[in-house]
Amino acid sequence: MSENNDGANREANRSARERLQAERDRQKTRDKRRRTVLVAAAVAGVLGLAAVVGVIAANTGKDGGKSTAGPVVAPSGAVGKDALAIQTGKDSAKSTLTVWEDFRCPACKSFEDAYRTTIHELEAKGQLKVEYHLVTLIDNNMGGSGSLKSANAAACAQDAGKFSAYHDVLFVNQPEEVDDAYGKDARLLELAGQVPGLDTPAFRACVADGTHNSWVAKSYDAFRAGNFRGTPTVQLNGQDIFADQANPLTPQKLKEKVEAAAKG
Numbered sequence: 575m576s577e578n579n580d581g582a583n584r585e586a587n588r589s590a591r592e593r594l595q596a597e598r599d600r601q602k603t604r605d606k607r608r609r610t611v612l613v614a615a616a617v618a619g620v621l622g623l624a625a626v627v628g629v630i631a632a633n634t635g636k637d638g639g640k641s642t643a644g645p646v647v648a649p650s651g652a653v654g655k656d657a658l659a660i661q662t663g664k665d666s667a668k669s670t671l672t673v674w675e676d677f678r679c680p681a682c683k684s685f686e687d688a689y690r691t692t693i694h695e696l697e698a699k700g701q702l703k704v705e706y707h708l709v710t711l712i713d714n715n716m717g718g719s720g721s722l723k724s725a726n727a728a729a730c731a732q733d734a735g736k737f738s739a740y741h742d743v744l745f746v747n748q749p750e751e752v753d754d755a756y757g758k759d760a761r762l763l764e765l766a767g768q769v770p771g772l773d774t775p776a777f778r779a780c781v782a783d784g785t786h787n788s789w790v791a792k793s794y795d796a797f798r799a800g801n802f803r804g805t806p807t808v809q810l811n812g813q814d815i816f817a818d819q820a821n822p823l824t825p826q827k828l829k830e831k832v833e834a835a836a837k838g
Contacts, residue, residue, distance in 0.1 A: 642722070642784075642791035649729035649737075649786055654705055658793045660729070662738045663703030669696075669832045671704045674797055674807040677724035677744045677756060678712035682806045686745040692825040701836040706741065709794045711805050712751060720749075720756030723781075725790040727762040730780035736772045743768050811835070 648657040659672070671693065675682040696702035708725035712718075724744055731740035743765050749755035756762060759781055766773045766781075780786070797807075808816055808823075810831060815823045 642787045644784075644788050646788045646792055647785055648789050649732035650735075651732065652789075656792065656796070658789070658796055659705035659707050660732050660737055661703055661705050663697040664700045665703065667697070667701055667703040667836075668838075669702050669811055669835045671702060671828075672707070672807075672809040672812075673704060674707045674709055674800075674802060674805055676709050676711045676721050676805050677728070677748065678718075678721045678751060678754075679805045680748070680751050681804070683745050683748045685806045685808065686742070689825050689828065690742060690745075692829055696829065696832050699836075702832050706737075707793050707797065708790055709797045709805060710790060711794075711797075714794075716752065718754030718757050720754040722787060722790055723759070723784070724756040724762060725793075726784055726786045727766070727781050729786035729789060730777050731766070731769070731772055733780060734772055734774065734777055736769050739769045740766065740772060 649660060651661070653659050653661045673685075675685070693702065693704060697704065708728060710721035710725065713721040728737060728741055728744065731737045744756070747765055762781055763773060763778060766777060800807075806816075807814070810828070815828070815831075
């Protein structure tokens with residue numbers, strides 16, 4: 575029975591890796607296609623490009639997107655350089671998982687779905703803390719404001735001490751990539767109702783005002799400055815644990831690495 579279970583686990587891990595890689599490959603294809611479109615627009619002339627920009631700006635206004643030009647307001651308890659990360663887990667944990675992700679990113683959802691249980695288990699044991707950096711890659715690639723507004727809402731949830739639960743709810747309920755459902759406050763508030771104690775007047779005001787929009791924009795600037803290959807980017811104690819395709823990560827391997835570090 576043990577051999578059957580091992581085989582099933584290996585197959586599940588392999589399937590999860592394949593889904594994650596497939597999502598990342600699709601994202602790279604979309605990025606390449608977008609770059610081609612931008613080059614074509616540039617060749618067409620400055621006036622044509624200005625028209626495209628005008629359409630994008632008009633659509634953003636219709637979506638109710640908030641400006642990111644205001645003061646940078648970090649959420650409560652933000653950590654790291656320029657306070658651009660939201661930490662979960664215990665400060666005393668010996669291992670730190672750094673995750674750059676976008677709530678609209680399908681590959682990020684695949685990562686979360688595959689690793690969520692293991693991460694929470696290691697956090698509960700006090701062996702792992704996670705630093706989440708929220709970015710707006712999909713908004714910038716496809717238009718809309720769902721990446722920005724969901725990241726701001728997650729930061730508002732951090733102010734309320736409910737980040738981890740709301741973070742998970744957003745990924746579990748992630749819309750299709752082309753559906754900018756998270757660009758609507760009503761949807762973000764509806765999902766907040768799934769987290770006990772989160773849907774308060776203070777949270778609603780934070781979401782409506784875009785309190786942390788400039789903080790999210792600064793986080794995305796840091797992501798671009800880091801020259802990361804895409805989202806999700808996942809580092810364990812500073813090492814990119816997805817970089818080695820010859821020895822791909824699995825939830826079990828992550829658990830083993832963290833437990834080994836905890837022992838010392």
